[in-house]
């Protein structure tokens with residue numbers, strides 16, 4: 001395992017160092033005047049936000065921290081205990097508290113010292129900032145915490161909150177002290193501001209390439225509780241102090257999917273407007289099933305769906321749709337062909353067949369075609385015709401037959417081809433099926449055409465690339481996931497249906513407690529009954545807000561930029577020593593699939609040994625990437641192909657230098673395998 005590079009700092013939740021150092025220096029000045037020893041805080045980069053935090057300060061800092069621990073320990077041990085907070089500076093942490101075990105090592109004590117120092121410094125800083133009067137600093141230091149009113153009324157009588165100069169001690173506060181509790185407003189504002197600080201610190205670090213993409217730990221390590229990060233649920237309430245620490249740790253041990261060097265999934269990036277939209281959505285905390293409780297969101301959804309249908313090419317954006325995850329299009333297709341299935345079940349339908357290509361999201365095992373897994377129309381029609389007669393399972397190797405596969409191998413009756421899934425941007429290869437040709441076959445045989453544009457639908461926003469989805473306007477239904485290529489925060493999935501009213505007919509149950517027909521407004525805006533589920537999350541707002549902030553042109557620019565970067569990668573490696581492309585030809589999407597061949601395998605002749613050894617290379621490199629936290633990229637086998645890397649780009653933060661970094665990192669980690 002190659003050594004990981006030393007990191008300048010993986011202190012994702014550190015306070016802005018400048019202010020912390022200033023504060024700390026204030027403490028150092030004060031304490032040294034009191035003839036206390038104290039570490040010189042200079043030279044402690046990455047000093048963490050020490051709210052009784054047990055977090056790990058990265059190796060580089062840990063060694064520095066430890067060299068100064070004896071001094072810090074002396075300070076922590078000698079700090080007087082006259083303050084009234086429950087965890088007064090100098091108190092040994094309560095060993096029974098959930099997260100804080102009794103300090104046992106020098107390192108632990110230095111953490112305690114940090115925590116105490118920070119509390120002291122916050123009190124002093126608050127005082128100094130407020131009074132700017134250095135003389136009285138010693139008096140204020142140990143006063144009880146006086147919750148000041150930080151709420152004021154502006155000219156319109158609106159209550160405004162002013163961030164307190166001194167920090168709130170949340171160790172004695174609990175959820176019950178927050179709104180709607182009586183007098184809970186100030187604590188609520190202070191608590192939420194702490195949370196915002198955690199989130200904004202995380203956002204800043206996400207785009208900082210000197211931080212890790214992840215701080216990997218195995219499941220058993222996290223389950224055991226990293227530095228006291230206890231995932232077990234508690235019978236008794238935890239203090240807000242603990243809740244804040246848990247928030248920080250949850251982010252600390254997660255994966256930064258917005259990091260410029262996170263390439264692992266089709267969904268990546270951290271769009272700030274989308275994030276704000278998600279924050280607002282959670283704050284609004286409403287349900288999409290009726291207009292009466294989501295009037296604005298329901299209208300936003302309807303306008304956005306119409307815009308998307310126009311982009312698909314349906315005249316005047318006519319048709320239907322809904323923001324909802326899941327595979328409703330199959331249900332709608334079946335309902336269209338056999339509506340009695342809704343009330344009588346599958347007995348009301350013959351054996352139905354669904355067709356899709358090997359590389360669709362429902363991928364099936366099959367010898368991969370050098371064309372990248374596209375449906376070859378001539379074969380599709382043959383198979384459709386064949387399927388209308390008796391056909392045995394082994395003859396279906398070319399197409400995936402999902403849905404109602406016959407219960408016995410030798411079905412006595414023909415099958416009814418009902419549904420064809422054409423993939424616009426396959427998950428691994430990024431391949432686009434020839435939709436127009438497939439549409440001809442579906443039209444000829446009266447078969448429902450669904451276009452799975454979950455990954456490729458975003459290319460419709462680009463005048464340069466939308467031709468790859470030529471024929472999509474002939475589809476009966478379309479899947480399009482803005483949370484993939486368009487960078488909208490997860491979850492944001494759309495299903496569009498050409499025939500208006502079909503979703504409602506297929507799914508509606510007219511629940512009387514929700515969809516009363518005698519409301520005072522036009523109840524056609526109660527769209528919940530179109531969905532297969534009842535409660536439905538507001539997925540629209542973050543997307544609508546992003547669209548407003550970028551404009552249609554902004555999405556086009558993003559899509560074109562990502563495709564440019566994938567072309568850059570393709571041309572960089574296609575003739576590079578040690579690389580082999582999985583399929584020939586420029587990528588149709590941002591998917592670039594390749595093997596990295598370490599020097600030890602380059603002279604091996606093709607054959608079973610080479611395949612078996614090559615199969616292990618990508619997983620080993622990936623494991624090292626994760627241990628080092630430097631980057632993440634997906635790998636997988638596909639049909640008869642051994643593990644290969646699948647590089648995808650959807651994060652607007654990615655630059656060509658990140659592509660260069662990825663290649664260098666693969667070579668650094670793989671060259672000695």
Ligand SMILES: Cc1ncc(COP(=O)(O)O)c(C=O)c1O
Nearest residue numbers: 266326361425426427452454455
């Ligand atoms: C082509 C394609 N279709 C459908 C899906 C399912 O998307 P989701 O799981 O986000 O609904 C994926 C996911 O990667 C996909 O790549």
Ligand SMILES: NCCCC(=O)O
Nearest residue numbers: 264265266267427634
């Ligand atoms: N729907 C699954 C996502 C697959 C991927 O991100 O690679």
